[in-house]
Amino acid sequence: MNLWTTEIREQITYIKMAAWEALGVDAVFSGRPGGGSLPPYHSLNLALHVGDESETVLINRARLLEILGASTRQMVCCQQVHGTRVQRATRSDAGRGTLEQSSAIPDCDALLTDSPGLFLAEFFADCFPLYFFDPARRVVALAHAGWKGTMGRIAEKTLKEMNRCWACRYEDVKVFIGPGIGSCCFEIQPDLARRVAEEFPHHPQLLRRENGRTTWDLALTNSVILAGMGVKPENIQDCGLCTSCHPELFYSYRRDGGITGRMGALIGLRW
Ligand SMILES: [Zn+2]
Numbered sequence: 001m002n003l004w005t006t007e008i009r010e011q012i013t014y015i016k017m018a019a020w021e022a023l024g025v026d027a028v029f030s031g032r033p034g035g036g037s038l039p040p041y042h043s044l045n046l047a048l049h050v051g052d053e054s055e056t057v058l059i060n061r062a063r064l065l066e067i068l069g070a071s072t073r074q075m076v077c078c079q080q081v082h083g084t085r086v087q088r089a090t091r092s093d094a095g096r097g098t099l100e101q102s103s104a105i106p107d108c109d110a111l112l113t114d115s116p117g118l119f120l121a122e123f124f125a126d127c128f129p130l131y132f133f134d135p136a137r138r139v140v141a142l143a144h145a146g147w148k149g150t151m152g153r154i155a156e157k158t159l160k161e162m163n164r165c166w167a168c169r170y171e172d173v174k175v176f177i178g179p180g181i182g183s184c185c186f187e188i189q190p191d192l193a194r195r196v197a198e199e200f201p202h203h204p205q206l207l208r209r210e211n212g213r214t215t216w217d218l219a220l221t222n223s224v225i226l227a228g229m230g231v232k233p234e235n236i237q238d239c240g241l242c243t244s245c246h247p248e249l250f251y252s253y254r255r256d257g258g259i260t261g262r263m264g265a266l267i268g269l270r271w
Helices: 054-067 146-151 154-166 190-199 217-228
Strands: 005-009 012-016 025-030 075-077 086-088 110-113 119-124 128-132 138-146 174-177 207-210 214-215 234-236 261-270
Touching: 012 054, 025 128, 054 261, 086 154, 110 119, 110 154, 119 128, 119 138, 128 154, 128 217, 128 261, 138 146, 138 154, 138 261, 146 154, 146 190, 146 217, 154 217, 174 217, 190 207, 190 214, 217 234
Parallel strands: 075 119, 086 110, 174 234
Antiparallel strands: 005 012, 012 025, 025 261, 110 138, 119 261, 128 138, 128 174, 207 214
16 A cells, blocks of 8 residues: 655645654655756756755745745755765754755764654655654654665664664654665666675565666665564555656656756654
């Protein structure tokens, strides 16, 4: 059963984790349509660091937050570096990175919080957003899992930090895996395939070899890591959407040749 839905409001298309909304959590992933950015960033680009006009990006951000009944002052952003550093965000971090990239939390790829009204925000074009929610401890987290973050087990590090900060139990935690580059499109070179096979020796299904090309299933790899930590399989929801396969709906760093916009992933606890 799909726990998520696709919504269109004010011309903005976004994915919403509908099953969590009833539990007081907003978790969304913005699509590409409905914004004001011009090519090659058209149109709802939410990232300030990709060369787009900052004023347009700020308007795009404000419009998305307005749909959520919130303001950009409630967002907290980090300077994602494809690393595995995880940081707890508090109310005093609200607004960091929302009006300018320089104030975003540096060198960080996963954020967590128990503060209601704070929206953790990260930006994506092929890497996978991992949304975490512990309904027992009222904690949310968001991780940026591209291939480097996946190999570095950022999913595991995020869970461990949730446990360290709030004693979250892995069997309580729910995870939503948003859109990213699917195994249909994520072709990798033999040396990386070898590293994946070494890192996950008991899971040959993560790599697919066909017609001389090797593809890697990043979403499944993150599911394997999460399940290995004790997250219940029924608490892991993978939306299964490939960013590269849907140019009308998503930016894709690979497909678009590196110069493109970013979708936004946001998660926040309601007041
Ligand atoms: Zn694809």
